[in-house]
Amino acid sequence: MAWMITARDSADGVRLRQDRVLMDAHWAYEQSIKDKILCAGSLRTDDGKTPIGSLLVLDVSTREEAMVLYEADPATRAGLRQDVNVVRWNKAIFAYEVCD
Template sequence: MIFVFHLLDKPGTAELRTTVRPEHKAYLAGVADRIAFAGPLLADDGKTMVGSLLAIDFDSRADAEAWQAGEPFTRAGLYASSSVLAFTNLWPQKAGFPPAA
């Protein structure tokens, strides 16, 4: 089942995000074959990262929550709020996705 992670950064944590981001990306690589989509949430300037939105296939909510607990941004205390919700994609992607490599 796909689980969507909606994760918002604490104010003033841009430097922490930058520091931990390589570890975060490496952690994501461990589930790369199960990612439906993933990326940073941005401020209205289109550049400043203010959170993360991830959609990843897990066998259960418990597995999704365990994965999030080990996620480097979570462990570093970056997020002010987080939610994990089950998701079913009913619409074919047309916009906002990079071309297939």
């Protein structure tokens, strides 16, 4: 089952996103769990330039498993995210295909 996790960047978001070591660790972590990620990416302002948050959709059995993976992310541990929202997502159309 899919769990959608969204969050806004914290007040330190700009500074944290400029930390290459942190963001490289974040990317390496996402690569290490990519078999559980349906989609992931930053949320941005309307012009597409400024990151303001994040979206992560995990394909795992439970909310608890989703949260363990989310909380293990170096960017989450560093305080990048706030106002975290976790909901179960029911795929109706995915990658241009209707889901069963």
